[in-house]
Amino acid sequence: MSGIFHRVSVRKYQNKLVEEEKISKMLRAAMAAPSARNMQPWEFYVIKSSDKLSMVKASGRYTNMNAPLAIVVCGNHDRCLSKKDNDFFIQDCSSAITHILLCAESLGLGSLWCGAYPMNSVVNKLRMALELDEKIIPLGIVYVGYPDEDKEPRTQYNEKYIHII
Numbered sequence: 001m002s003g004i005f006h007r008v009s010v011r012k013y014q015n016k017l018v019e020e021e022k023i024s025k026m027l028r029a030a031m032a033a034p035s036a037r038n039m040q041p042w043e044f045y046v047i048k049s050s051d052k053l054s055m056v057k058a059s060g061r062y063t064n065m066n067a068p069l070a071i072v073v074c075g076n077h078d079r080c081l082s083k084k085d086n087d088f089f090i091q092d093c094s095s096a097i098t099h100i101l102l103c104a105e106s107l108g109l110g111s112l113w114c115g116a117y118p119m120n121s122v123v124n125k126l127r128m129a130l131e132l133d134e135k136i137i138p139l140g141i142v143y144v145g146y147p148d149e150d151k152e153p154r155t156q157y158n159e160k161y162i163h164i165i
Contacts, residue, residue: 003105006153010110013067013145017048022107023069026144029103030073033095036088041079042096045072045130055129056141060122063114067143072116072126073097077135090117093139100142110147115140 027044035041047053047070056072057064073096075089097113104111116122116138126138 003102005155007101007105008110008151008153009112010143010145010147010149010151011065011112012147012149013065013110013143014148015066016068016146018069018109018144018146022104022109023144025107026071026100026103029099030071030096033092033099035092035095037081039079039081039088039092041075041077041089042093043074043076043136044096045074046070047072047130052129056126059125059129059141060114060116060119063122063141065112065114065143067112067145069144071100071142071144072130072138073100073140073142074132075117075137075139077137089137090139097140097142100144104142104144108146109144110149112143113140114143 023046027046030042030044031040047056053070056070073093075093080089081087101111101113116126117140123138126132127136132138
């Protein structure tokens with residue numbers, strides 16, 4: 001449980017590649033996430049190619065991180081519950097992203113979640129960069145690497161947001 005309280009958003013990374021074994025563990029953790037009716041609408045695009053990574057980094061206003069690895073987490077419209085309104089792909093893929101972030105922390109890696117959906121400009125740039133079909137909806141980019149900054153964990157606990165009924 002300490003990983004939950006030690007995870008921070010890392011924006012500066014060392015010039016060191018993430019090992020395949022660690023990438024595999026993060027993807028396994030992502031797919032261990034809960035999913036509405038177990039539809040598992042997620043698709044994971046692991047970006048290591050410097051050309052594609054540059055395109056992903058240029059997709060949004062705040063997405064240009066120096067991480068050596070990006071995982072673009074997408075929802076597959078064909079695996080959503082109703083297939084017409086995308087139902088719970090946001091919750092399912094968000095949970096998968098959270099699992100990636102926590103797994104990265106447990107492996108001594110830093111990570112950062114940058115949103116894509118519902119920002120059409122970012123979604124469209126990612127679709128073009130990764131040559132995605134229209135049924136694939138990029139929800140977010142997770143940057144991963146070895147941190148090149150020391151950040152103190154912080155608590156955001158605030159009792160005024162708790163309502164006991």
